[in-house]
Amino acid sequence: MDKSLLSGSNTMLLLQLLKDQDMYGYQMIEELRKRSQDVFEMKVGTLYPLLHSLEKSGLLQSYEGEAAGKKRIYYQITKDGRQELERKKGEWAEYAGAVMHVMQLQID
Amino acid sequence: MDKSLLSGSNTMLLLQLLKDQDMYGYQMIEELRKRSQDVFEMKVGTLYPLLHSLEKSGLLQSYEGEAAGKKRIYYQITKDGRQELERKKGEWAEYAGAVMHVMQLQID
DNA sequence: TAAAATAATATCGACCATCGATATAACAGA
């Protein structure tokens, strides 16, 4: 199983955010904070290099757009990105399930 | 929230193993594999340095014991270790819950 | 109005967890 899953959950979370809606970088940080009820606070020093690398590997595409009259760099998930999202989702479910089992924990 | 939670889940899993029973290193790898239904395969290059560092920081204590007539280095969880286990367990639950929520996933 | 805070993008060195490789020794089974 993928070792970088744990650490690399940020990739999965970003792909999930972009699944239904294009967003620009800063917006993703806020959206992630909101959806996680303040548990996640992705750092800009993590986000931007990650976005660039995801684009380079073809999971995302960027384009210039506008928000409130201002230029923004929007990101869009690609077909490969959607495929990778599903893959990582499955891996996460397996991993988290195993942790829960070993730890004898339950969610909600 | 602790950034090393994700990566550092190995510490939590080891503490959990030792919660009810003392074990030696190699045994922990096997037990972890078993309890996780082959999802976890902790590497020896990860385990031994981690055990040493956990002992150094007072979460574990080691002693020489025997298994099938052979000398083994057993590890025992300390009071601090149990406290740390509970702390990490809580953090994990919070983190995993947030991931599940963002990902719209469910675990049995 | 000037200053401070926030939004937005970007980079870089440092840290830390993990891995693969390598080493050694004892013992089991083929």
Added chain:
DNA sequence: TCTGTTATATCGATGGTCGATATTATTTTA
């Protein structure tokens, strides 16, 4: 005898994340 497994150990490399720093534009506050 040789191979495989158990068991402990170390070390260099990798890779994800962070904090610091930088820059520009806009908004809020004093």
